[in-house]
Amino acid sequence: MSFQTFIEPFKIKSVEPIYMSTAEQRKQYMKEAFYNPFLLHSRHVIIDLLTDSGTSAMSSEQWAGIMRGDESYAGAQSWERLETELKDLTGFSYVIPTHQGRAAERILYGYLGGKGKTFISNTHFDTTRANIEFSGAEAIDIPCKEAEDHESDYPFKGNMDIAALDELLGKHGSTNIGAVILTVTNNTGGGQPVSMENAKAVAEVCKKHKVLFIIDCCRIAENAYFIRNKEKGYEHKSYREIAQEMFALADGCAMSAKKDALVNMGGFLALQNEELATACTNLLIITEGFATYGGLSGRDMEAIAIGLREVFEDDYLHYRIMSTTYLGEQLKAKGVPVLYPIGGHAVYVDAGKLYNHIPAEQYPGQALVCELYQLGGIRTVEIGSVMFGKYDEDGKLVAAPMELVRLAIPRRVYTKSHLDYVIEVFDKIVQNKAATKGVKIVKEPKFLRHFTAHFEML
Numbered sequence: 001m002s003f004q005t006f007i008e009p010f011k012i013k014s015v016e017p018i019y020m021s022t023a024e025q026r027k028q029y030m031k032e033a034f035y036n037p038f039l040l041h042s043r044h045v046i047i048d049l050l051t052d053s054g055t056s057a058m059s060s061e062q063w064a065g066i067m068r069g070d071e072s073y074a075g076a077q078s079w080e081r082l083e084t085e086l087k088d089l090t091g092f093s094y095v096i097p098t099h100q101g102r103a104a105e106r107i108l109y110g111y112l113g114g115k116g117k118t119f120i121s122n123t124h125f126d127t128t129r130a131n132i133e134f135s136g137a138e139a140i141d142i143p144c145k146e147a148e149d150h151e152s153d154y155p156f157k158g159n160m161d162i163a164a165l166d167e168l169l170g171k172h173g174s175t176n177i178g179a180v181i182l183t184v185t186n187n188t189g190g191g192q193p194v195s196m197e198n199a200k201a202v203a204e205v206c207k208k209h210k211v212l213f214i215i216d217c218c219r220i221a222e223n224a225y226f227i228r229n230k231e232k233g234y235e236h237k238s239y240r241e242i243a244q245e246m247f248a249l250a251d252g253c254a255m256s257a258k259k260d261a262l263v264n265m266g267g268f269l270a271l272q273n274e275e276l277a278t279a280c281t282n283l284l285i286i287t288e289g290f291a292t293y294g295g296l297s298g299r300d301m302e303a304i305a306i307g308l309r310e311v312f313e314d315d316y317l318h319y320r321i322m323s324t325t326y327l328g329e330q331l332k333a334k335g336v337p338v339l340y341p342i343g344g345h346a347v348y349v350d351a352g353k354l355y356n357h358i359p360a361e362q363y364p365g366q367a368l369v370c371e372l373y374q375l376g377g378i379r380t381v382e383i384g385s386v387m388f389g390k391y392d393e394d395g396k397l398v399a400a401p402m403e404l405v406r407l408a409i410p411r412r413v414y415t416k417s418h419l420d421y422v423i424e425v426f427d428k429i430v431q432n433k434a435a436t437k438g439v440k441i442v443k444e445p446k447f448l449r450h451f452t453a454h455f456e457m458l
């Protein structure tokens, strides 16, 4: 996306302090957190780019909705408002509220999964994959070939490989497929968007093989921005109409409302098939809650319903995508290697390329995460061999395909001046490049080690 000027399309009514710290103090804090940003206290962080999930600032309308929340156990007005909103947006007949995205995933993929089943996606997000694999099923990623080139400006690197999909569905046979899941935007694939043309092709192939097509829609508004601005024929459609057109292609969707619904907690499933929806509702009642609130308070449901209107507003989406683009393009101009083009919710820095003197066994991504914190108080997350690396039988590291660091931008939280600060800190990162050393892991759990592992600087 070429950069266009923007300002924040909101005024600030309520503020939350950021506590400043010195580089000296942060060195100590990082040591106390065993060089793992997940173990830092948030008050010791200046700019928190760990995730865009559940970190949005709500609007005054959403806060007003919070006060209106109807907390009745059954048939609450807040539920009716949310259900009406979601049916109108998605076009699906059945809505199932959950406390966050992975709860929706556990219910749907747990039910559709099990031993012998296969799920196919452009790229499964890690909780999606974990829920599928936990059920005994397998999860296969088939991102499009264009996604392999991290420097080209191909606009829809989030697309699924259609030929591979057709072949896999033919090979597995419809009864062995749990579902085909299109993640928009493709978070694990660099926050890259999916084109409408690709979504249409996925729908067609799924119909041909008679398999279920589900959209992971947690960033569908951001995806709609890219479609309107980069795909032919969508220039005059509203972002909401674009999302509605995409939903109409699928059999259902799973959403973590912590992203594009602009709330701090929430999620849902929306489905077209009555039998499937009934089965999922029965599972919902066992662990989440009754059918008209799932895992949510009435006030949460109000905030989601309002957030899902606000997120499709032209001014908001322009500001949102342009601020991510601004950060990414400025870093690129400084010679920082970034995944290109810049995606919707985050900038992904290629730490393997930036620190080409640090081998994968010394985790260049984690080294950058530590530098960003120590030099600037900026918290980010490694998406490389710490997160995805495995050991072979001899205990040797099998590195991840890339050593990335994600700078995820919370929605409506930071201003352009905060981003300018991040850009300035990267000047120091580049200056310090040659002297930066890797890390080693000194303690790690068996699963999802990045959350709790302890490191030492080399």
Ligand code: F0G
Pocket (backbone or CB within 6 Å): 050, 051, 052, 053, 100, 101, 102, 103, 125, 127, 128, 183, 187, 216, 218, 256, 257, 258, 266, 267
């Ligand atoms: N699907 C996608 C594409 C996601 O990015 C996430 C969460 C989920 C599902 C799960 O939703 O957290 O509400 O249970 N992504 C966060 C992130 C955690 O930082 O990217 P959840």
